[in-house]
Amino acid sequence: MQERKNKRLAVLLGVLCSITAIVYYLSSRDGSIEIDKNVFKNYDLKSINEIILESKKGKVELKFNGAKWELNNQFDADPSMVEVLFATLQQAEPKRPLAETIQDSVCNELSQNGVKVSVIASGKAESIFYAGGNEQKTQTYFCTADEDRKSYLMSIPGYRVYTAGIFELEEKDWKNKYVFGFNWRNFQRLEAQFPQKPADNFTIAMQDNYFAVEGLVSVDTAKLNDFLDDVSLLTVDEYVDTVNFQESGAKPLPVMIIRVTDIGRRVYTLELYKPAAGGGSVTGLINGAEWALFDPRKIQTILKPKPFFGK
Numbered sequence: 001m002q003e004r005k006n007k008r009l010a011v012l013l014g015v016l017c018s019i020t021a022i023v024y025y026l027s028s029r030d031g032s033i034e035i036d037k038n039v040f041k042n043y044d045l046k047s048i049n050e051i052i053l054e055s056k057k058g059k060v061e062l063k064f065n066g067a068k069w070e071l072n073n074q075f076d077a078d079p080s081m082v083e084v085l086f087a088t089l090q091q092a093e094p095k096r097p098l099a100e101t102i103q104d105s106v107c108n109e110l111s112q113n114g115v116k117v118s119v120i121a122s123g124k125a126e127s128i129f130y131a132g133g134n135e136q137k138t139q140t141y142f143c144t145a146d147e148d149r150k151s152y153l154m155s156i157p158g159y160r161v162y163t164a165g166i167f168e169l170e171e172k173d174w175k176n177k178y179v180f181g182f183n184w185r186n187f188q189r190l191e192a193q194f195p196q197k198p199a200d201n202f203t204i205a206m207q208d209n210y211f212a213v214e215g216l217v218s219v220d221t222a223k224l225n226d227f228l229d230d231v232s233l234l235t236v237d238e239y240v241d242t243v244n245f246q247e248s249g250a251k252p253l254p255v256m257i258i259r260v261t262d263i264g265r266r267v268y269t270l271e272l273y274k275p276a277a278g279g280g281s282v283t284g285l286i287n288g289a290e291w292a293l294f295d296p297r298k299i300q301t302i303l304k305p306k307p308f309f310g311k
Contacts, residue, residue, distance in 0.1 A: 037093040039152070040142055043119065043126035045090055050120040053167055056113065060171055076176035081169075088166050089119065094152035098141065106151040107143040115167040116145070131164045140164040172239035179234045179270055179286055186262040190231065192304075193257040200305030204228070218311040227309070230301040231258065234270075236284075236292040243273075243283050243291050254285075256303055272299060 036042075053060040061072050062082060069077035098106055107130070114132030118125050128145040131154075140163035143151040154163050194200040203214045204224065211228065213219050254271040261267050271285040272294075281293035 035094050035096065035152075039094060039144070039150075040092065040127055040129050041089060043121065045086065047121040048086075048089075048119055048126065049122065051085065052116075052118040052120065053169075054116040054118075055168070057168075057170055060169070060174055062174065071174050071176075072171060075174075076178075076181075077174050078176045081166075081174055085166050088156070088163060091156045092140075092142075092154050092163050093157065094142070095155045096153050098151045098153060103149070103151055106141055107149045110141060110143045110151070114141075114143075115164070117167055131167045133162060133164045137162045137165070172241075175236075175239055175290075177235040179236060179284070179292075180232055180260050180268050182232055182260060182262055182268070186264070187228075187232075187260070188263050188265075189261040190228070191259040191261075192306075193259075194255070194305065195253045195257065196255065197305070200307075202306035202309070213306065213309045216306070216310050219309050220311050223304075224309050227302065227304055230298075231260070234294075234298060234302065236286075237281065237295050237298075238293045240291050240293060258302070272303070 049064040051062045053062075059072070062077055062085070063070050063073070069079065069082045071077040097103075110130035110132045114130045117127075117129050117131055119127040130143045130145060131140065133140045140154040141151055142154050142164075143149055156163055188206070190204040192200075192202050192204075202216075204211055205214060206212075207214075210221075211224060213224065252273060254273055256272045258270045258272075259267060260269075269287055271288075273283040273285075275282055275296070280296060282296050282299045284292045284294055286292055
């Protein structure tokens with residue numbers, strides 16, 4: 001009886017050993033697929049001075065001019081957004097290659113409807129790939145742009161984010177959010193006009209090594225310095241393509257116009273209007289070309305007439 005029991009246990013042990021060996025073999029085979037984590041970043045990120053993002057939405061070209069990043073050779077790029085882009089390029093890595101049965105279809109979809117990303121150093125393309133994701137924007141796929149086209153499921157280790165999102169941004173999302181961004185070493189003159197009430201107009205300029213409001217004998221320097229700080233740090237909430245004004249759609253007189261001149265005699269302007277129709281944001285026209293929306297609380301700090309600065 002005991003001998004029969006021992007035989008059954010021996011057979012069971014043999015079966016368990018076989019199962020263990022099979023599981024180990026299969027897991028070893030799965031783990032044997034080594035993924036090159038640097039397949040999309042096999043370059044020195046510090047040498048990169050140009051990144052081009054191309055899609056059906058348009059072309060975004062970010063280029064470092066030696067001092068700052070420029071956008072499409074026309075605007076200053078938002079430094080914080082450029083930092084996010086570089087962090088994504090540095091940290092994004094393949095989680096696994098996609099199944100062979102969908103490799104071609106995914107690569108075709110990304111090349112047609114995704115974003116072509118070109119990472120360039122001194123005119124040489126160090127990496128070119130296509131980026132995009134599923135319809136729910138929960139998974140990101142990259143596809144190499146070489147002849148062997150290979151697509152991967154991508155992720156940023158430790159984060160649950162839609163990795164391709166940064167590549168899909170439009171031109172307006174890359175613009176520097178600072179309206180003026182001047183510093184005191186470059187500042188020369190500020191003129192404020194109130195077209196609907198010219199008596200409130202004023203000019204700030206350097207007089208005897210300090211800033212003063214022309215025409216005011218006694219100036220509250222604390223108020224003046226706070227005002228200049230608020231102007232220099234003013235940021236856009238959102239750039240927009242068009243604006244609908246409340247007054248029959250016609251462009252009304254600005255509430256205020258700020259004109260800043262730096263020591264290089266470059267002039268920067270901001271025209272401020274009443275909130276756009278259907279919204280509480282303040283509308284602004286930057287340098288006569290770019291429409292933007294502002295939080296009213298930001299504008300309230302700079303909407304000051306000339307008497308405000310007197311003691």
